[in-house]
Amino acid sequence: MFTLTEIASLNDIQPTYRILKPWWDVFMDYLGLIMLMLAVFAMTMQITKDQVACLPYIDDAEEASGTSSLPQQRPEDVTSSTRAPVGTIIPPITKDLTDEAVSKIYALRAPPTGVKTNLDFQQYVFINQKCYHDALPWYSKYFPYLTLIHTLILMVSSNFWFKYPKTSSKIEHFVSILGRCFESPWTTKALSETACEDSEENKQRLTATSSAPKQVSIEGNDDSTNVSPSTPMLGVKFSADKPIAEVPSSMTILDKKDGEQAKALFEKVRKFRAHVEDSDFIYKLYVAQTIVKSVKFILILCYTSTFLAEIKFTHECKPDIKHLTGYTKFYCTHNMAFMLSKLLVTYVALILIYGMTCLYSLFWVFRRPLKEYSFEKVREESSFSDIPDVKNDFAFLLHMIDQYDQLYSKRFGVFLSEVSENKLREISLNHEWTFEKLKQLVTRNAQDKQELHLFMLSGLPNAVFDLTDLEVLKLELIPDVRFTAKVSQMTSLQELHLCNSPAKVEQTGFAFLRDHLRCLHVKFTDVAEIPAWVYLLRNLRELNLIGNLSSENNKMICLESMRDLRHLKTLCLKSNLTKIPTNITELSPHLIRLMVHNDGTKLLVLNSLKKMTNLIEVELHNCELERIPHAIFSLTNLQELDLKSNNIRTIEEIISFQHLKRLTCLKLWHNKIITIPATIGHIKSLEALYLSHNKLETLPAALFTLPKLRHLEVAHNSISVLPPDVGLLHNLQHLAINSNKLEVLPKPLFRCTKLKVLCLAHNALTTLPEAVGQLVQLTQLELKGNCLDRLPAQLGNCRLLRRNCLIVEDHLFDTLPVDAKESISRETF
16 A cells, blocks of 8 residues: 555656656546546456356257256146145245245246246356356456556556656756756846846947947057947957946845855756767657557557457357256356447547557657757847757757746756856856955055956956056956956056956957056967957057967967057067967067067977067077077167077077177076087177076186176086186176085185175085175175185175175174174164
């Protein structure tokens, strides 16, 4: 027996799947229920009244001759004393009398009329049972059971796809998600905001039509371009997003719990789509069970209509019981024949209706492309134009939903739209990130500018635009950055960082950024992620592009045209280039700084540099260069060259630098240079030389003939001797020769009285000459990591040297006289 709890649970399961049942499946379920009731009714009738009544045939040959194998009672055996007189009333037969008494009573009656069969009651009961099994057709006996079995098979096949292990979990998950999407408060809010946006757009469109402002293409050279905030920009390859309509605050404020549930629903829908859209097993299973039901209907109809004629009232029975009854043939009638024939006709009619419904469902399955589903109608009725079409099992389930109620798919489409998801994120974001909270995150950077760094948010909070004093804005790993017209309030903003944060900008917002932005950093993974409006910022001074600019086949992916960057002075490309982009030559009239930081990819082609004669500073880092590129020697205005972290072994071409009359700084650090050619002495304009982290063992005398050399770094090499000619560098202010193999310092070194920084750490020095006291302008001295046993007292003569800039072991500092230590340890005011 079923308990009330189990029945209640079954009642809960049925409504769960009702949304996946089209009208024909529901109708067939009702037909199955009626057929089940019919089968139960027939079984009940059969159990209580199903029997036959039989009489023997009297024209049997043996019976007609009056002979019988059974003893018969003769009339004379009944004495006169036992006969009742005529007119005697015979008492009625009661249930208390035995069969013998009943026979005697009937014997006392008047002679019976009719055909005498010579059979008693027990023999009739036996014959009825015997003929029920022998003469009655099997279909009449088992019709209720067959009806029950057929009905159960049809009902199981109708719901098999709900219970099959491979599909049930997916279907349950889908129905659960669908129900939550339908009932989610965000669904109503999103559709309501859509209606508000549509009405707002219509108002703006009417306003724009009536005013009809004149528009000029931004691609043109006219600086008086008029960009209307209500109309799209012309002549631009990117489509600026339409402004977001203002909606009432009561609609935009979403309960935090509802917002979190909506976010979870978006994630569940995304995962379910990825899991189901690649499979079509549910669709195939439904088609298979529809075919099975149709075939079953045909089979049932065929043999049921065949046996319909076999249900009759009369039957001839010839049981082999003559030795018991004296008769060989009996005439029988079936009590249930009439009722069964009517039930069978009703059952056939139901089967016909069921079959027609099956054929319709089969026609629907094969006539429509159920493995594709388009939200075109939903996209037309709402502003969510990005709702994607789906396929396979996902599409089939949505087709089934439409048969129940198309409103479900419309509401479900809200959770497939990225626009809808972004709106939800925007509402939650603005609710969480208020102006007060953002104000607390504003800091002062190294350049003493107000800076705000936002990391891994869902979008850009609107409150950011209220920070009118903000100068630097850094956005990192923010998937949806939108600069609305409110960005024009940030009048102090000059520097913007977009680190893996694709940004969209509205017309009015772009006009502001175009005129006010001076420095832009864009970090990306693919060149297509660079916002197109970046190439239109005509007042931009510095552009930093960080990301992959090469394809897998090692061919350069061209950047877009840069001719509109009219005031760009600095361009930094941190990528994996194999050649300098040709579009950079469009910047040649005004670009003065070019920095290429490769990730170790070999830079093969630099011919584009020859055209950029206005360059003042060039940096080529990690480009796997083996020699100094010849294209560099064409840059007659070059003042600083930095070839850090390459694979340069020889610098024989350094003599060509003598033609670069303005070259003042040469950085060849972090390479594999073994020797410095004597021709370095020809670069008379050189003021700073960086050769640290190489493989130098000696320094040429020509190096110390550079009259303007002020900064010399040869740290982290294998230099064992510092030539005395170093004293010729009268303008030398910075000397870094730490991490080498020096054992002795030449005395002429201390003639460089302009030295401010002297780095001698991690060498093999045993003594520090007393002449160090001559370096009266010395502000920094590094001695740590040598073999010194004391410091000279003359170190106290270095009046500008302070303890925090004297890098030495504490026990060596303690060897200084007290006055020297006090002189070095005193604070600077």
